Amino acid sequence: MGTVTMAKALNAALRDAMADDDRVVVFGEDVGQLGGVFRITDGLLAAYGERRCFDTPLAEAGIVGFAVGMAMSGLRPVVEMQFDAFAYPAFEQIASHVAKLRNRTRGALSVPIVIRVPYAGGIGGVEHHCDSSEGYYAHTPGLKVVTPATVPDAYSLLREAIADPDPVVFMEPKKLYFASADATLPVTTEPFGRAVVRRPGRDATLVAYGPSVPVALEAAEAARGEGWDLEVVDLRTIVPFDDETVTASVRRTGRCVVIQEAQGFAGVGAEIAARVQERCFHSLHAPVLRVSGLDIPYPAPKLEHVHLPDVDRVLDAVARLQWDDQPDPRWLAA
Amino acid sequence: MGTVTMAKALNAALRDAMADDDRVVVFGEDVGQLGGVFRITDGLLAAYGERRCFDTPLAEAGIVGFAVGMAMSGLRPVVEMQFDAFAYPAFEQIASHVAKLRNRTRGALSVPIVIRVPYAGGIGGVEHHCDSSEGYYAHTPGLKVVTPATVPDAYSLLREAIADPDPVVFMEPKKLYFASADATLPVTTEPFGRAVVRRPGRDATLVAYGPSVPVALEAAEAARGEGWDLEVVDLRTIVPFDDETVTASVRRTGRCVVIQEAQGFAGVGAEIAARVQERCFHSLHAPVLRVSGLDIPYPAPKLEHVHLPDVDRVLDAVARLQWDDQPDPRWLAA
Amino acid sequence: MTTTPPAVRRASPRTRRAAAPPDPARALLPSPQPVRLLDESGARIAVAGYPEPPTDSLRELYRRMVIGRRFDLQSTALTKQGRLAVYPSARGQEACQVGAVMAVRDTDWVFPTYRESMALVSRGLDPVEVLTLLRGDWHCGYDPAARRTAPQCTPLATQTVHAAGLAYGEAQQGRDTVALAFIGDGATSEGDFHEGVNFAAVFRAPVVFFVQNNRYAISVPLSRQTAAPSLAYKGVGYGVASEQVDGNDPVAVLAVLTRAVAHARAGNGPFLVEAHTYRMEPHTNADDASRYRDGAEVEAWGGRDPIDRLETHLRGLGVLDDAAVAAIRDEAEAFAADLRTRMNAEPTVDPLSLFDHVYAAPTPQLVEQREQVRAELAAAAENKEVAG
Amino acid sequence: MTTTPPAVRRASPRTRRAAAPPDPARALLPSPQPVRLLDESGARIAVAGYPEPPTDSLRELYRRMVIGRRFDLQSTALTKQGRLAVYPSARGQEACQVGAVMAVRDTDWVFPTYRESMALVSRGLDPVEVLTLLRGDWHCGYDPAARRTAPQCTPLATQTVHAAGLAYGEAQQGRDTVALAFIGDGATSEGDFHEGVNFAAVFRAPVVFFVQNNRYAISVPLSRQTAAPSLAYKGVGYGVASEQVDGNDPVAVLAVLTRAVAHARAGNGPFLVEAHTYRMEPHTNADDASRYRDGAEVEAWGGRDPIDRLETHLRGLGVLDDAAVAAIRDEAEAFAADLRTRMNAEPTVDPLSLFDHVYAAPTPQLVEQREQVRAELAAAAENKEVAG
Ligand SMILES: Cc1ncc(C[n+]2csc(CCOP(=O)(O)OP(=O)(O)O)c2C)c(N)n1
Ligand SMILES: Cc1ncc(C[n+]2csc(CCOP(=O)(O)OP(=O)(O)O)c2C)c(N)n1
Ligand SMILES: [Mg+2]
Numbered sequence A, B: 001m002g003t004v005t006m007a008k009a010l011n012a013a014l015r016d017a018m019a020d021d022d023r024v025v026v027f028g029e030d031v032g033q034l035g036g037v038f039r040i041t042d043g044l045l046a047a048y049g050e051r052r053c054f055d056t057p058l059a060e061a062g063i064v065g066f067a068v069g070m071a072m073s074g075l076r077p078v079v080e081m082q083f084d085a086f087a088y089p090a091f092e093q094i095a096s097h098v099a100k101l102r103n104r105t106r107g108a109l110s111v112p113i114v115i116r117v118p119y120a121g122g123i124g125g126v127e128h129h130c131d132s133s134e135g136y137y138a139h140t141p142g143l144k145v146v147t148p149a150t151v152p153d154a155y156s157l158l159r160e161a162i163a164d165p166d167p168v169v170f171m172e173p174k175k176l177y178f179a180s181a182d183a184t185l186p187v188t189t190e191p192f193g194r195a196v197v198r199r200p201g202r203d204a205t206l207v208a209y210g211p212s213v214p215v216a217l218e219a220a221e222a223a224r225g226e227g228w229d230l231e232v233v234d235l236r237t238i239v240p241f242d243d244e245t246v247t248a249s250v251r252r253t254g255r256c257v258v259i260q261e262a263q264g265f266a267g268v269g270a271e272i273a274a275r276v277q278e279r280c281f282h283s284l285h286a287p288v289l290r291v292s293g294l295d296i297p298y299p300a301p302k303l304e305h306v307h308l309p310d311v312d313r314v315l316d317a318v319a320r321l322q323w324d325d326q327p328d329p330r331w332l333a334a
Numbered sequence C, D: 001m002t003t004t005p006p007a008v009r010r011a012s013p014r015t016r017r018a019a020a021p022p023d024p025a026r027a028l029l030p031s032p033q034p035v036r037l038l039d040e041s042g043a044r045i046a047v048a049g050y051p052e053p054p055t056d057s058l059r060e061l062y063r064r065m066v067i068g069r070r071f072d073l074q075s076t077a078l079t080k081q082g083r084l085a086v087y088p089s090a091r092g093q094e095a096c097q098v099g100a101v102m103a104v105r106d107t108d109w110v111f112p113t114y115r116e117s118m119a120l121v122s123r124g125l126d127p128v129e130v131l132t133l134l135r136g137d138w139h140c141g142y143d144p145a146a147r148r149t150a151p152q153c154t155p156l157a158t159q160t161v162h163a164a165g166l167a168y169g170e171a172q173q174g175r176d177t178v179a180l181a182f183i184g185d186g187a188t189s190e191g192d193f194h195e196g197v198n199f200a201a202v203f204r205a206p207v208v209f210f211v212q213n214n215r216y217a218i219s220v221p222l223s224r225q226t227a228a229p230s231l232a233y234k235g236v237g238y239g240v241a242s243e244q245v246d247g248n249d250p251v252a253v254l255a256v257l258t259r260a261v262a263h264a265r266a267g268n269g270p271f272l273v274e275a276h277t278y279r280m281e282p283h284t285n286a287d288d289a290s291r292y293r294d295g296a297e298v299e300a301w302g303g304r305d306p307i308d309r310l311e312t313h314l315r316g317l318g319v320l321d322d323a324a325v326a327a328i329r330d331e332a333e334a335f336a337a338d339l340r341t342r343m344n345a346e347p348t349v350d351p352l353s354l355f356d357h358v359y360a361a362p363t364p365q366l367v368e369q370r371e372q373v374r375a376e377l378a379a380a381a382e383n384k385e386v387a388g
């Protein structure tokens, strides 16, 4: 098919899912005539009509709650939250209903909805447009949390999310929307729950997901110059988590850095670090380190580069992996 | 003063804070005439009148947003969310305004409000009344997150929260409301950011907070029988976090179990485990283990005992701390 | 999709003054006083637009109210015996609870709150299944899909949005389902109520929003929820037809709800009904209502009993006599006795079922946790055996 | 605190029919057509209750609108030059932007959205400080406390609740501050709008909620936000007085807002105003409005220009002549030139300031992170020096 952007791949996934299953309906703010502010729903209204793709009143709790009701009627709603922070008004509906309805009813009701959330930064957006909110969802049992880093995954994971019997929070890294790759669509990649080694390496493992995967790959490339051969694992789905792939990699390499854009405290990266040290303790030559966003509100465009994990910061962390088997002096001093 | 319950200590803290500073106002659902469903605000309306303590319309985003506005006018609102899960409608106000207003305005506006959240389980409550939601707040930069486990701390930390220039999410462990202790009020305990060793021990450190502190203490007591001398650290404030006390303890004991009631995935316990292994790597004889709620929606009363960390589960984790310096076979098998 | 500037379609102000067009809002406003078809003594009042429901329906309404009240009293008693963890009573609200569910079909969907146990029993759900939540066995004891009844909703007002989505989804699939969403006066203050009614209005979804205004949200009086002349006046702001009704007048409740359901089913969009009523009991058995309302108020409302009112009316019509009333009371007693017996048996709930319905299939993480719990339970059972 | 059952204070239905009490809702309903004091040609229309504002005020209104529009055009131009990351234009909405802020005092509080840059400049805030957000330097460039102007709010409708709280807090402390909360038509669908208006109503907080209904929320037309006859009809459901106004009629906007502010300041509680207007530009410079509205519609609205309308009126009154108009235009040009110059200088923002205002004092975790960033920056600077 040639060169495809992630935005186009997501659009194709929606289009194909709607063609294959007429229970699939797409709605949200500006998803109809406009095709979404990122054009992910472009052309769906024209192709499938108002019944299948429509604009709603401007109210996120309403959108998610409406999707719950529509799912109860047998449909398969895919809703768009316009930006990460604008999903917060829907938090109660997501945490108290979407995540729990199957459990509350012992499986009598399911909520096969997909909540698409364009997230994270790196696009020079003003405040409230760049939050990395995956940690909130990953901490909420009953939700699956998925985030593609590649064009084929964008297509395949979104198709799987729509077909999944459970609610999926589908986190789309905004800064990758217009990154393109050679890809032939439709494509089926590894299923939910499987991480993928994007680059094999022997010396240390970089665990990343979504917008941090390209950073990890770039860092691994740069690390070659420093004599480090780094493995990069792309999680793809945060929930369910692929312990097997991550653990196998770290046991092999003996060192691990976890990368995420979100503020670090009590986020997904903390979970990964906690799991890895728990499961790979005797293989580790150094503590599992984390490179994450700072523990501050997302900064204004002019300073976002200071906040975001970049190649240098990743390499700094790699350098601290006690290659000489000496403890990190920072923590000894404390 | 003799025997005081935590509920009474919290009530006294509000009462004294209102007496000392007439900018302090208390409002929320049922906090006036009724004195709150847990009676934490009992008598405040009678003592200070409608201007200082009042019931609001039933709307949590409204309550928190109203508090933001009142704080802008120079007052110091203390608001009550009736139960943990019923704070979710306020999530946008908390994450996008309460947490960020100081930062957005370079300190020109501050939000010295206290959001009181009765939380966690163990009281046989029906669904949506027992969530452990501290992880969501701890993951949000700009919020302080505090949770007392003792009666003196309930008083002192709440007083400090009200006096603090920053917004504080004050998490009150419901199951401890009516636990009592000998205490003389007013009392000043250690300040925000200081963890306290509740029980010294040499063999391993149990890190706990809020409702899990009594479980940790009980487990430490029981562990004596098995020949383990366990130290118990009560965090008291989750944000700011006391790395110093926790790190010093684990470096001394060489082993650590983190206990929390909340579902484990990407919660506060993950952060603690990640930090501890990072900072104490060379002192650790075993991985940092976590005992937490299961990764499921909070269960109905009849099964909550299966969900909640209890003494047995803590002792099981302690037993897995590789006392014979052998790796945990569970993870080798994987 | 495009809009026309106002002046194009509107007469200029000067012309307007000459012949003002009818205010489109008028048709949406409720009656300025609650609709009442029986006065407090049980005598019939004629109100245009609200014909009296068929006598058979009224008799059935009476029967279900009597059983409903008996169920409610029994449930409160069960809390005292420790058989129920908590029970939010609907005593005093029988006309609303029963009238509303009688206005919808079995194929319609009902979205109840924690307060609607009586309504659900009246809809024919098994009372033991209804009480599963309040006994603490599981979150929902009945099959919502089979009974077309959502789980009783605790997070206030959230169910109104689900009702809008369900109703729209059903209509889109060519089914003539109506969704009946219950909500309390206090919960109308929540943002989700606003969004639920608005979504239903914009999509003309067939939803009846039924506000039982029992004057309190736990302890908080209506005056703290709204400064509006009545909650029914919220309808016009959404373009939704609305009505207010005396919620202790069973005939009026059934008549107004019947009209509302017909309006929705006919494709005219949602309908908002506010019923003025009163809960005679505390918020739940755990509440102490004496803290916030006085006995005189409760007593005054006791004098407006909905069952008495309907009984007087039906006796007047010759539809009920002493024997019929006694037979219905007997039926209610039998119902309560059966409930008591069945509630004495404590079902066991398999702890491992905790892992069954978090996802359609458990994640590897849950499989691990399940295995750990299984091992713990096995060890505990073994210890018991050794000890025993 | 206790409530009275309805029948005690209400006449029985029969009595009512004889002499129906006046509907308390009437007084809260808006005029069924938007208030208009100038027709499209600029001719004066008399409307009871809305006296024409003083001529001095109208002249000042005109002046600020001309400067406001010039500011707006300049800002849009700055996006093309890459000097601003994004700019949401208010062109076409000048009557609303300027009229509203002219109706309040400097001691009152204003709660603007992203759309109100023009309003803030008109309020006297430094345009460079206003544009700090959109240039991407920091989230808010002015001192909200000093200017009694909240940061421009992006999370829709959330500011309405802050306005209610601020107004109530001020009143409680004996100050006669009014809060003016701006909001768009789309944002009225959010739950927070409902809660903000309701809190203000219940606590009789002096807030003016000013809805600029510009008929679109980005691409979504008004018909997808509401089925109500007009957004102003939402007021009655909260017990809030309301009005609708022709938002392209500057005289009417100023008159209606002046009344609304007086109503609030006098202690009568909040007031809801809906202004019917239109944004002539896309949602922001990044938006492609041709995807959702056609040129004819835009053109039709262009013919209802608020500045032209007021200019005609003031020329008719003899308050403006060619020279005066030219002088104001010159002033606007000078304003724009000054803005251009000042926006050419890119301020540097200290990266370490990121840690300064997360809390009043940084946590130990932030101190650590700050130290790490400081070290990184020092290393980078050193590398640069070595390289350079
Ligand atoms: C979102 C949310 N906030 C708070 C509560 C706690 N709560 C349960 S019932 C109740 C009062 C509800 O009053 P109303 O809506 O009038 O219904 P009623 O109980 O009178 O039937 C409150 C505050 C809740 N369940 N959900
Ligand atoms: C809570 C929230 N959801 C979505 C958005 C994204 N968004 C920004 S402006 C806008 C449209 C707002 O329309 P309206 O309220 O009519 O104001 P206008 O832009 O027309 O002035 C949307 C959807 C947001 N800022 N906040
Ligand atoms: Mg009520």
Ligand SMILES: [Mg+2]
Pocket: D184, D185, D186, D212, D213, D214, D215, D216, D217, D218
């Ligand atoms: Mg608009």
